[in-house]
Amino acid sequence: MKKSLLLSLLCAAFLTLVAAQMICAADAPGDDLVIKAPEGMKTKEKDGKPAPLQKAVPFPHSKHASVDCAECHHTMEADGGAIKLCTSSGCHDSLEARSKENAKDIKLVENAFHDQCIECHKALKKDSKPTGPTACGKCHTK
Ligand code: HEC
Numbered sequence: 001m002k003k004s005l006l007l008s009l010l011c012a013a014f015l016t017l018v019a020a021q022m023i024c025a026a027d028a029p030g031d032d033l034v035i036k037a038p039e040g041m042k043t044k045e046k047d048g049k050p051a052p053l054q055k056a057v058p059f060p061h062s063k064h065a066s067v068d069c070a071e072c073h074h075t076m077e078a079d080g081g082a083i084k085l086c087t088s089s090g091c092h093d094s095l096e097a098r099s100k101e102n103a104k105d106i107k108l109v110e111n112a113f114h115d116q117c118i119e120c121h122k123a124l125k126k127d128s129k130p131t132g133p134t135a136c137g138k139c140h141t142k
């Protein structure tokens with residue numbers, strides 16, 4: 001009897017800890033985060049059929065600790081610190097394939113990510129600083 005009481009107390013303490021961590025939204029996710037194309041994303045036609053999606057893109061937050069959260073999560077200040085997914089509705093939420101017409105449209109998932117990720121990596125590379133990948137196959141690996 002005593003033993004099971006202790007066990008349930010321990011259990012309750014553990015659950016409280018887990019809940020506290022979940023509430024703390026200021027924590028960046030672990031390095032197992034993989035950015036996938038949103039559901040329903042269209043691709044360019046190839047031989048009359050839509051081409052397959054690119055492989056998904058792993059994104060390690062810990063390697064980006066030198067960058068301000070708000071530089072990437074650029075709406076968080078306006079949203080009172082809340083972090084939205086980049087593809088939330090009203091944001092970079094176009095599911096159209098990239099074409100001549102929308103090649104500069106920042107609503108496109110592809111354009112939004114490429115502008116942010118590749119531009120920064122390229123600029124750092126130019127300055128011979130530690131940087132991330134700029135080649136398709138080095139980002140689209142999953
Ligand atoms: C710095 C990392 C990075 C590099 C380099 C990169 N991409 Fe992406 N790309 C992303 C991310 C992140 C997304 C959004 C997640 C997704 O859709 O897979 C994306 C999305 C896409 C999409 C739209 C969705 C899909 O899967 O079809 C296409 C097409 C694409 N990339 C093609 C390319 C091509 C071609 C290159 C090389 C010229 C390239 N990417 C280089 C990070 C990168």
Ligand code: HEC
Binds near residue numbers: 071085087
């Ligand atoms: C270099 C860019 C970059 C930096 C810096 C960055 N993040 Fe992120 N973060 C991302 C990307 C990209 C995603 C994936 C967003 C998506 O899938 O739409 C993400 C996702 C997240 C998520 C998950 C959101 C969700 O609803 O699943 C949280 C929470 C988060 N980041 C917190 C942080 C915090 C806190 C910091 C600062 C300590 C930070 N990030 C710094 C790019 C960044």
Ligand code: HEC
Binds near residue numbers: 116117118
């Ligand atoms: C403001 C600058 C900046 C932005 C934006 C940025 N990165 Fe990076 N990224 C870096 C730097 C700096 C490094 C190198 C860190 C190091 O080696 O210490 C890096 C490294 C990486 C690495 C290599 C990690 C490794 O294990 O070597 C990957 C993968 C990566 N970035 C993906 C992305 C993706 C995907 C995005 C967009 C969602 C992105 N980055 C946006 C600055 C940036």
